[in-house]
Amino acid sequence: MSLVHEIDYGTPLSRAEKTITLTIDGCSVTVPEGTSIMRAAMELGTKIPKLCATDMTEAFGSCRLCLVEVKGRAGTPASCTTPVAPDMVVRTQTDRLKRLRRGVMELYISDHPLDCLTCSANGDCELQDMAGAVGLRDVRYGYDGAKHRNPGKDESNPYFAYDPSKCIVCSRCVRACEEVQGTFALTIAGRGFDSVVSPGMEESFLSSECVSCGACVQACPTATLNEKSIIEIGTPEHSVVTTCAYCGVGCSFKAEMRGDEVVRMVPYKNGKANRGHSCVKGRFAWGYTTHKDRVLNPMIREKITEPWREVSWDEAITHTANEFKRIQAKYGKRSIGGITSSRCTNEETFLVQKLVRAGFGNNNVDTCARVCHSPTGYGLKTTFGTSAGTQDFDSVEHSDVVVVLGANPTDGHPVFASRLKKRLRRGCKLIVIDPRRIDLVRMPHVEAAYHLPLLPGTNVAVLTALAHVIVTEGLANETFVRERCDWDEYEDWAAFVSQPQNSPEIVAKYSGVPAETIRGAARLYATGGNAAFYYGLGVTEHSQGSTAVMAIANLAMATGNIGRPGVGVNPLRGQNNVQGSCDMGSFPHELSGYRHISEDATRAMFETLWGAQLDNEPGLRIPNMLDAAVDGTFKGLYVQGEDILQSDPNTKHVAAGLAAMECVVVHDLFLNETANYAHIFLPGSTFLEKDGTFTNAERRIQRVRKVMAPRNGFADWEITLAIAKAMGFDMHYGHPSQIMDEIARLTPTFAAVSYEKLDELGSVQWPCNEQAPAGTPVMHMSGFVRGKGKFVITEYVPTDEKTGPRFPLLLTTGRILSQYNVGAQTRRTANVVWHDEDRLEIHPHDAEERGVRDGDWVKLASRAGETTLRALITERVAPGVVYTTFHHPNTQANVVTTEFSDWATNCPEYKVTAVQISPSNGPTEWQEEYEQLARTSRRVLADAEAAG
Numbered sequence: 001m002s003l004v005h006e007i008d009y010g011t012p013l014s015r016a017e018k019t020i021t022l023t024i025d026g027c028s029v030t031v032p033e034g035t036s037i038m039r040a041a042m043e044l045g046t047k048i049p050k051l052c053a054t055d056m057t058e059a060f061g062s063c064r065l066c067l068v069e070v071k072g073r074a075g076t077p078a079s080c081t082t083p084v085a086p087d088m089v090v091r092t093q094t095d096r097l098k099r100l101r102r103g104v105m106e107l108y109i110s111d112h113p114l115d116c117l118t119c120s121a122n123g124d125c126e127l128q129d130m131a132g133a134v135g136l137r138d139v140r141y142g143y144d145g146a147k148h149r150n151p152g153k154d155e156s157n158p159y160f161a162y163d164p165s166k167c168i169v170c171s172r173c174v175r176a177c178e179e180v181q182g183t184f185a186l187t188i189a190g191r192g193f194d195s196v197v198s199p200g201m202e203e204s205f206l207s208s209e210c211v212s213c214g215a216c217v218q219a220c221p222t223a224t225l226n227e228k229s230i231i232e233i234g235t236p237e238h239s240v241v242t243t244c245a246y247c248g249v250g251c252s253f254k255a256e257m258r259g260d261e262v263v264r265m266v267p268y269k270n271g272k273a274n275r276g277h278s279c280v281k282g283r284f285a286w287g288y289t290t291h292k293d294r295v296l297n298p299m300i301r302e303k304i305t306e307p308w309r310e311v312s313w314d315e316a317i318t319h320t321a322n323e324f325k326r327i328q329a330k331y332g333k334r335s336i337g338g339i340t341s342s343r344c345t346n347e348e349t350f351l352v353q354k355l356v357r358a359g360f361g362n363n364n365v366d367t368c369a370r371v372c373h374s375p376t377g378y379g380l381k382t383t384f385g386t387s388a389g390t391q392d393f394d395s396v397e398h399s400d401v402v403v404v405l406g407a408n409p410t411d412g413h414p415v416f417a418s419r420l421k422k423r424l425r426r427g428c429k430l431i432v433i434d435p436r437r438i439d440l441v442r443m444p445h446v447e448a449a450y451h452l453p454l455l456p457g458t459n460v461a462v463l464t465a466l467a468h469v470i471v472t473e474g475l476a477n478e479t480f481v482r483e484r485c486d487w488d489e490y491e492d493w494a495a496f497v498s499q500p501q502n503s504p505e506i507v508a509k510y511s512g513v514p515a516e517t518i519r520g521a522a523r524l525y526a527t528g529g530n531a532a533f534y535y536g537l538g539v540t541e542h543s544q545g546s547t548a549v550m551a552i553a554n555l556a557m558a559t560g561n562i563g564r565p566g567v568g569v570n571p572l573r574g575q576n577n578v579q580g581s582c583d584m585g586s587f588p589h590e591l592s593g594y595r596h597i598s599e600d601a602t603r604a605m606f607e608t609l610w611g612a613q614l615d616n617e618p619g620l621r622i623p624n625m626l627d628a629a630v631d632g633t634f635k636g637l638y639v640q641g642e643d644i645l646q647s648d649p650n651t652k653h654v655a656a657g658l659a660a661m662e663c664v665v666v667h668d669l670f671l672n673e674t675a676n677y678a679h680i681f682l683p684g685s686t687f688l689e690k691d692g693t694f695t696n697a698e699r700r701i702q703r704v705r706k707v708m709a710p711r712n713g714f715a716d717w718e719i720t721l722a723i724a725k726a727m728g729f730d731m732h733y734g735h736p737s738q739i740m741d742e743i744a745r746l747t748p749t750f751a752a753v754s755y756e757k758l759d760e761l762g763s764v765q766w767p768c769n770e771q772a773p774a775g776t777p778v779m780h781m782s783g784f785v786r787g788k789g790k791f792v793i794t795e796y797v798p799t800d801e802k803t804g805p806r807f808p809l810l811l812t813t814g815r816i817l818s819q820y821n822v823g824a825q826t827r828r829t830a831n832v833v834w835h836d837e838d839r840l841e842i843h844p845h846d847a848e849e850r851g852v853r854d855g856d857w858v859k860l861a862s863r864a865g866e867t868t869l870r871a872l873i874t875e876r877v878a879p880g881v882v883y884t885t886f887h888h889p890n891t892q893a894n895v896v897t898t899e900f901s902d903w904a905t906n907c908p909e910y911k912v913t914a915v916q917i918s919p920s921n922g923p924t925e926w927q928e929e930y931e932q933l934a935r936t937s938r939r940v941l942a943d944a945e946a947a948g
């Protein structure tokens with residue numbers, strides 16, 4: 001294995017269709033119009049010396065190292081800023097150019113600390129490389145002249161250091177922050193010789209606007225901005241391309257290693273989801289893989305009140321199988337089930353559902369998508385025929401109008417947010433529909449044309465009001481509808497949305513959004529050109545989540561904004577493989593590829609290949625499993641990579657369900673909250689320790705490649721295999737690629753997917769089959785998968801969760817950039833410097849009314865339960881609305897969320913809970929108890945570790 005080196009072409013790729021032919025050093029080259037001479041030369045393999053240029057950002061032309069001669073032109077233009085022209089004749093190596101370049105390098109080097117041998121970038125430094133490339137042998141000015149201003153090292157960021165003494169003021173970092181990340185955190189402070197890179201107003205990186213994405217570190221050609229891991233460990237010596245295991249963007253990374261130690265993660269430029277960018281989590285927050293809290297040996301206990309006992313893998317697997325067999329013998333076949341994980345690979349997820357269906361002999365399998373995007377599956381399948389988003393991320397570059405609804409991309413899907421911001425800076429219009437004033441509403445160089453700050457729970461009403469404006473003002477695209485959709489259903493829908501009760505004026509009264517704002521947004525969406533919806537859990541996690549998804553689909557069809565680049569309906573998936581876990585047949589009623597378990601022909605295909613009879617009745621969903629457990633009919637559960645106690649609603653009910661079971665098997669990295677109720681703990685492996693695939697929010701299937709051996713001894717798929725075998729259902733796979741081959745055989749949308757294809761193409765978006773062998777970037781291009789697009793009437797039914805005198809405020813929840821879901825991974829990294837506790841955002845008026853000051857402990861109570869956390873007073877939330885994140889187990893926001901859920905899918909209504917806030921002295925009794933329990937678990941683990 002060696003380091004994967006990606007070529008830096010110096011300037012970005014031009015996407016112009018017209019091409020230009022020119023001659024460089026006697027060789028002819030043809031490139032797209034708008035290409036720089038520097039990039040054209042690189043296409044020929046000619047590396048023109050450069051310092052300020054990188055293909056991450058537009059050319060800047062400041063270092064003057066890349067000079068060339070162009071026949072017929074005076075002077076020596078910079079090749080990075082000079083575009084090619086027809087029949088241009090360029091020379092890159094003449095005596096004059098050599099002389100000039102050496103002169104430039106002499107100036108740089110005369111002001112540079114020449115401590116190369118002990119410098120962290122030694123061997124990976126472009127300044128060093130360029131000194132070599134121009135043949136610098138002497139510095140006529142000496143090294144004792146004036147030095148640039150040096151404000152001293154800044155080591156405030158936990159992951160990278162800034163050493164201005166090495167800065168050549170090339171501005172690559174500043175431009176990366178602006179153009180790639182879109183944060184504008186850096187500036188060049190001072191003038192002329194005194195110029196220096198500065199975060200914000202000469203602040204530290206940590207206290208500035210910097211979001212620690214690392215783009216500047218990647219862009220820096222010297223050791224000025226350098227990963228601390230490189231400083232500590234040294235330069236990497238081999239790398240493996242893999243996929244981030246955090247959010248649904250699915251960034252591709254080079255894991256750069258020394259031996260089996262990860263030195264750094266570098267976003268992979270050829271990654272089609274991220275195009276060489278990443279966020280703080282993927283690039284830096286991988287330390288949890290070697291965290292001391294990881295449990296590496298299996299453990300069992302008879303009762304959850306007893307301490308854990310470490311056992312061999314053999315004993316743990318045999319005990320698991322015996323317990324499940326015992327329970328089934330006593331309580332019946334359907335008394336056990338399994339939960340698949342959206343953090344695990346497609347192959348692992350496929351195996352867990354196969355174990356349940358064929359090994360357990362029932363369909364009691366569900367997945368964490370139940371609590372996030374199950375309404376997306378239902379809504380998009382009903383209207384379009386496919387349970388997935390319609391576009392690729394590149395599509396946003398063709399959008400003229402973007403609607404962000406119930407999502408906070410800068411925190412939840414940061415790399416997509418950076419691409420969106422770039423498009424917005426280039427003139428695309430933005431509509432934000434969200435109870436909170438999320439960052440995108442107004443940030444540097446981005447301002448939403450409309451912000452619809454609706455009250456939580458009124459999505460369907462507002463979406464239908466948008467439709468009302470479009471239909472009643474004659475803005476619908478009837479030509480598209482006649483051609484592509486069921487016209488009769490459209491007419492019914494159009495008549496429904498046109499009713500007066502759906503007008504913006506009426507909806508404004510209870511949604512809180514002014515009628516004119518709704519009208520303006522509707523007109524912009526319908527007439528502004530290519531318009532696309534991007535939405536998140538603020539749409540799905542409602543009692544009408546599925547209805548809202550269908551309301552979005554209705555709008556896209558009515559305006560013809562579907563079936564080409566730049567438009568579409570795009571769910572921003574939460575977890576890395578939530579799309580994949582759904583695709584793989586994790587729902588109790590569906591086999592892989594979303595085929596109903598009751599379809600005889602489909603079931604027969606699986607039965608033949610698996611050699612097992614399958615139940616034709618859908619099994620239990622997670623909430624039904626818990627209900628059945630409380631009722632005494634469901635007794636055993638295998639949970640892989642999912643912490644249902646922390647992530648599912650109404651924590652008390654989840655705890656009661658788990659406590660009522662006779663065998664709970666938790667298969668995870670850490671002793672999570674659910675493990676407090678487990679009888680068997682099977683250590684899991686991280687994404688760095690296994691092979692497989694993840695499928696991101698674009699339906700893009702990407703390889704996960706093993707970079708180190710599993711510290712627990714086995715990859716997760718091997719453990720599921722062992723349980724199946726011990727239960728008497730033997731599955732035979734030598735490698736996850738064979739599992740993918742089986743998935744392809746059984747799943748029409750995956751028919752042409754194989755590891756060979758993924759290695760060849762990098763990634764593919766399903767459907768990938770005979771009709772689309774290279775995958776499908778944009779769906780429904782010439783027709784909907786279901787045939788005619790289906791308009792669905794979206795009657796607004798207010799949630800039963802109502803505010804009143806006892807609970808007058810509405811709580812909604814969300815994520816923060818530096819943390820991920822229940823925080824099991826990110827809380828075990830230095831990301832805690834940005835967010836070490838969940839806070840309750842409350843509007844100043846509501847805070848004042850209750851005598852709450854910023855930072856005070858407050859009690860957050862609903863009819864389901866109560867918790868305490870500290871207050872953050874902010875106008876980001878409207879009066880009457882409060883907001884919190886759910887990353888920290890000692891807060892457990894889900895203690896207060898209720899049992900209400902989406903009518904179609906049971907997705908919990910996390911986004912609307914009636915609550916009251918009151919001052920508090922600190923943690924509640926159960927929080928104290930929780931801390932006590934967690935402390936005990938930690939002590940038991942530490943004792944076990946000490947005992948060897």
Ligand code: SF4
Nearest residue numbers: 177210211213214216
């Ligand atoms: S880490 Fe990212 S946000 Fe921070 S300064 Fe660098 S480019 Fe900007």
Ligand code: SF4
Nearest residue numbers: 167168170171173220
């Ligand atoms: S910090 Fe690095 S990228 Fe930024 S100006 Fe200095 S040398 Fe260039």
Ligand code: SF4
Nearest residue numbers: 244246247251279282
């Ligand atoms: S968390 Fe999401 S945006 Fe960040 S690097 Fe991973 S996949 Fe990319």
Ligand code: FES
Nearest residue numbers: 052061063064080
């Ligand atoms: S690389 Fe062209 S001017 Fe710096």
